[in-house]
Amino acid sequence: MSKSKSKSKIAICGYGNLGKGIEKEICKSKDMELVGIFTRREPSSLKVNSSTPVISINEIDAWKDKVDVMIMCGGSATDLPEQVPAVAKEFNTVDSFDTHAKIPEYFEKVNESAKSNNKTSVISGGWDPGMFSLMRLYANSILSNGSTYTFWGKGVSQGHSDAIRRIKGVKNAIQYTIPIEEAMNKVRNGEKPNLSTGEKHLRECFVVAEEWADKNSIENEIKTMPNYFIDYNTEVHFISEEELKKNHSTMPHGGFVIHSGETGDGNKQIIEYSLKLDSNPEFTASVLIALARATYRMNQKGEYGAKTIFDIPPAYLSEKSAEELRKEIL
Amino acid sequence: MSKSKSKSKIAICGYGNLGKGIEKEICKSKDMELVGIFTRREPSSLKVNSSTPVISINEIDAWKDKVDVMIMCGGSATDLPEQVPAVAKEFNTVDSFDTHAKIPEYFEKVNESAKSNNKTSVISGGWDPGMFSLMRLYANSILSNGSTYTFWGKGVSQGHSDAIRRIKGVKNAIQYTIPIEEAMNKVRNGEKPNLSTGEKHLRECFVVAEEWADKNSIENEIKTMPNYFIDYNTEVHFISEEELKKNHSTMPHGGFVIHSGETGDGNKQIIEYSLKLDSNPEFTASVLIALARATYRMNQKGEYGAKTIFDIPPAYLSEKSAEELRKEIL
Numbered sequence: 001m002s003k004s005k006s007k008s009k010i011a012i013c014g015y016g017n018l019g020k021g022i023e024k025e026i027c028k029s030k031d032m033e034l035v036g037i038f039t040r041r042e043p044s045s046l047k048v049n050s051s052t053p054v055i056s057i058n059e060i061d062a063w064k065d066k067v068d069v070m071i072m073c074g075g076s077a078t079d080l081p082e083q084v085p086a087v088a089k090e091f092n093t094v095d096s097f098d099t100h101a102k103i104p105e106y107f108e109k110v111n112e113s114a115k116s117n118n119k120t121s122v123i124s125g126g127w128d129p130g131m132f133s134l135m136r137l138y139a140n141s142i143l144s145n146g147s148t149y150t151f152w153g154k155g156v157s158q159g160h161s162d163a164i165r166r167i168k169g170v171k172n173a174i175q176y177t178i179p180i181e182e183a184m185n186k187v188r189n190g191e192k193p194n195l196s197t198g199e200k201h202l203r204e205c206f207v208v209a210e211e212w213a214d215k216n217s218i219e220n221e222i223k224t225m226p227n228y229f230i231d232y233n234t235e236v237h238f239i240s241e242e243e244l245k246k247n248h249s250t251m252p253h254g255g256f257v258i259h260s261g262e263t264g265d266g267n268k269q270i271i272e273y274s275l276k277l278d279s280n281p282e283f284t285a286s287v288l289i290a291l292a293r294a295t296y297r298m299n300q301k302g303e304y305g306a307k308t309i310f311d312i313p314p315a316y317l318s319e320k321s322a323e324e325l326r327k328e329i330l
Numbered sequence: 331m332s333k334s335k336s337k338s339k340i341a342i343c344g345y346g347n348l349g350k351g352i353e354k355e356i357c358k359s360k361d362m363e364l365v366g367i368f369t370r371r372e373p374s375s376l377k378v379n380s381s382t383p384v385i386s387i388n389e390i391d392a393w394k395d396k397v398d399v400m401i402m403c404g405g406s407a408t409d410l411p412e413q414v415p416a417v418a419k420e421f422n423t424v425d426s427f428d429t430h431a432k433i434p435e436y437f438e439k440v441n442e443s444a445k446s447n448n449k450t451s452v453i454s455g456g457w458d459p460g461m462f463s464l465m466r467l468y469a470n471s472i473l474s475n476g477s478t479y480t481f482w483g484k485g486v487s488q489g490h491s492d493a494i495r496r497i498k499g500v501k502n503a504i505q506y507t508i509p510i511e512e513a514m515n516k517v518r519n520g521e522k523p524n525l526s527t528g529e530k531h532l533r534e535c536f537v538v539a540e541e542w543a544d545k546n547s548i549e550n551e552i553k554t555m556p557n558y559f560i561d562y563n564t565e566v567h568f569i570s571e572e573e574l575k576k577n578h579s580t581m582p583h584g585g586f587v588i589h590s591g592e593t594g595d596g597n598k599q600i601i602e603y604s605l606k607l608d609s610n611p612e613f614t615a616s617v618l619i620a621l622a623r624a625t626y627r628m629n630q631k632g633e634y635g636a637k638t639i640f641d642i643p644p645a646y647l648s649e650k651s652a653e654e655l656r657k658e659i660l
């Protein structure tokens with residue numbers, strides 16, 4: 001691909017944090033260009049950060065010969081399950097569907113649409129699912145006698161932040177998931193502990209309360225909230241709206257996949273992968289862009305249907321040729 | 331493959347540390363069995379640790395229909411460049427050829443043999459080249475605006491240990507390559523420093539001297555040895571033969587691949603992969619076994635010729651089916 005002069009044509013469907021990240025990052029690829037931003041909103045109402053045409057999602061059919069890969073940037077709860085099976089009939093797609101429990105069902109639906117129309121759809125890209133999944137797969141394939149631990153953070157959990165915001169008397173809030181260092185070190189030492197999610201992570205909350213609100217009761221309501229907080233060690237800090245804006249407006253995230261394996265007569269073999277991300281949406285965008293390159297290549301080779309990162313030869317993600325990769329990176 | 335009852339038939343060619351590691355680890359796979367150990371030595375002289383038949387390499391042709399994948403366990407200096415292009419004409423092969431600079435030439439030779447005989451040969455497996463190469467590729471494909479740093483150790487360097495042993499007055503010696511924590515932390519902080527190999531690693535030597543030898547002169551000879559030591563911060567400790575046997579007879583190794591990338595307006599994105607291995611040969615063996623599984627699958631699908639880990643869909647390395655992987659690991 002690096003030898004070809006023509007760039008592959010990428011479009012975005014959905015213009016939230018992820019779509020904006022892709023718009024910003026795609027210019028770093030020498031082999032791809034952004035040709036359109038599709039939206040459910042009135043196109044003229046959308047202020048975008050580039051000169052890319054903004055098009056109503058209702059006009060998407062007219063673009064089927066002008067787009068090589070459509071990167072689907074909607075949410076996993078309702079957007080992607082509805083949009084991707086429809087769009088995959090006319091476009092190669094990439095998405096970041098991340099509701100782990102529903103992946104098998106989602107895969108089948110997308111596969112049906114894509115396969116019968118000779119399209120290729122890579123689902124569930126990003127970092128988890130995505131790069132972290134890959135690390136779990138490689139580690140388990142190499143050291144089958146072992147245990148894999150995934151730790152998330154330090155990073156903002158949108159779901160937990162939203163849950164706090166719904167409490168009466170809370171004006172604004174942000175929640176950080178923080179991996180517990182002591183638990184990580186046990187795993188790194190090859191101890192193979194049994195750890196619940198609550199034993200692996202603590203939850204730190206920064207809350208802006210309404211003036212009239214009772215802070216003790218908010219703190220208590222957070223700490224005892226079922227599913228979200230009750231099983232965790234939770235810290236609550238009350239801060240001002242200005243402090244929240246000043247110190248908590250970026251979207252860092254990250255995490256660790258640690259595999260503790262054993263070979264021979266008790267030899268410990270530890271594999272660790274970690275991400276420390278200043279911007280979660282920009283990193284996810286970067287993964288999806290590399291996957292878009294791979295999606296296009298798979299489609300060119302006649303590999304149709306739904307795929308995951310597990311099905312993609314790693315070389316397909318790179319701008320470099322196979323020869324360059326063997327020479328420079330192997 | 332997990333559904334099939336018949337196991338694929340693996341053989342080893344070469345019975346050193348790596349071959350012994352494969353013999354020990356392959357029983358952990360439910361889908362492969364070891365059917366033969368090929369050797370250049372007189373077979374009856376070889377004491378192996380299992381009931382696997384030992385066969386002279388001169389008899390290898392007679393086994394071409396009885397072996398699905400031959401794991402080549404010779405050295406990169408002279409064994410593999412000679413053996414693999416010959417064996418790849420009649421067997422699917424996997425090897426750990428690790429002379430980075432000669433990989434392109436080696437690839438071409440093996441490719442020619444394998445391709446024209448409908449065989450599949452995966453070259454340069456292990457951890458570097460191998461898993462570390464993969465991590466460099468993924469990181470560069472995702473964050474092309476970035477720099478990748480590879481650190482090795484703490485671990486035994488066989489080449490450096492041998493170089494010390496050749497000094498007059500040295501009875502025995504072992505050399506550890508140790509990554510410099512301070513340099514790693516600079517990279518982890520996103521500083522993107524320019525680092526020579528000597529600025530990334532220090533060399534610690536444990537030396538058993540002959541009684542009559544002049545230790546000062548040995549130490550000086552080590553520290554000023556061209557290529558091996560002169561560009562490094564080198565520490566030399568003199569110890570007894572018993573101490574060497576007691577404290578330095580295992581083969582630990584490991585290392586780090588750290589990619590420091592940037593997205594958006596100066597957002598730092600750090601990817602880190604590390605291995606902490608009690609046994610270097612047993613880990614390498616574990617990687618080659620997973621690659622043997624993938625090699626067989628690629629051959630079944632008609633993907634002939636020389637391949638590297640860059641060409642292998644990750645799912646091919648796993649015992650689990652695609653459905654299981656999507657459900658359990660994605």
